[in-house]
Amino acid sequence: MTQIFALTPLGVTGTLSFIALLIGLIGIGIYIYYKALPQTSKVVIAAVLLPMVIAFSWMFYKVNDAKLIVTADLITIDVPFYQFSLPIEEVDLVGVRQLNWSAETDTEFKPDLRVNGVGMPGFQLGWFSLGGHSKAFVAVTETDNVVLIPTVQGYPILLSLEQPEALLSHFK
Numbered sequence: 001m002t003q004i005f006a007l008t009p010l011g012v013t014g015t016l017s018f019i020a021l022l023i024g025l026i027g028i029g030i031y032i033y034y035k036a037l038p039q040t041s042k043v044v045i046a047a048v049l050l051p052m053v054i055a056f057s058w059m060f061y062k063v064n065d066a067k068l069i070v071t072a073d074l075i076t077i078d079v080p081f082y083q084f085s086l087p088i089e090e091v092d093l094v095g096v097r098q099l100n101w102s103a104e105t106d107t108e109f110k111p112d113l114r115v116n117g118v119g120m121p122g123f124q125l126g127w128f129s130l131g132g133h134s135k136a137f138v139a140v141t142e143t144d145n146v147v148l149i150p151t152v153q154g155y156p157i158l159l160s161l162e163q164p165e166a167l168l169s170h171f172k
Helices: 012-034 039-065 164-171
Strands: 003-006 065-072 075-077 084-087 110-122 123-130 135-140 146-150 158-159
Touching: 003 164, 012 039, 012 110, 039 123, 065 164, 084 135, 110 135, 146 164
Parallel strands: 135 158
Antiparallel strands: 003 065, 065 075, 075 084, 110 123, 123 135, 146 158
C-alpha cells in the first residue's frame, strides 16, 4: 500500500527569500541590458541568467508540492532537482523520529554547511554537513516538524513534514 506524506510548504521567510532572489536576478538582467557593454557580453550574461531564473522559478513552484512516498518496498523523496528512492531495507525504521531544535536538543542534526544544494533563509534543500560533522540529505522549510530518517548507508534524511506524527505512526 502506498502512502504519501506532504512536505511542509514554504513559510513566509522561505517565500520572501525566493521572491528576493528572483527579483535580484531579474534586476541584474535589466541592469546588464541597459549597461554599455559589448553585445557578446550581454548575450553570454543572458545565457547564464535566464536558465537561473527559470530554474529557481520552477523550484519555487515545485517545492510546495514536495512529498515523501512510502511503499511496502521503498521510500521515494520527491523534491525539486533531488528526487531519489531507497529500498525500505536501507532505512533504519526504528530510528525514525521527530527532531526538536527549538528546545536546543538534537543540535547534532542541524544543517551546517551546504555541500550540494540550495540554502537560504526558510529553505534548505540538498546535501548538507551537520553539526555532528556527518553528511545528510535535507529538505527543510520549517524547523518545527523535522523528521529524522536514518539510513544504513550512514547518512540521515531530514524532512519537514506537514504531519510528522502520521509518518511516525506508519513506521511503528
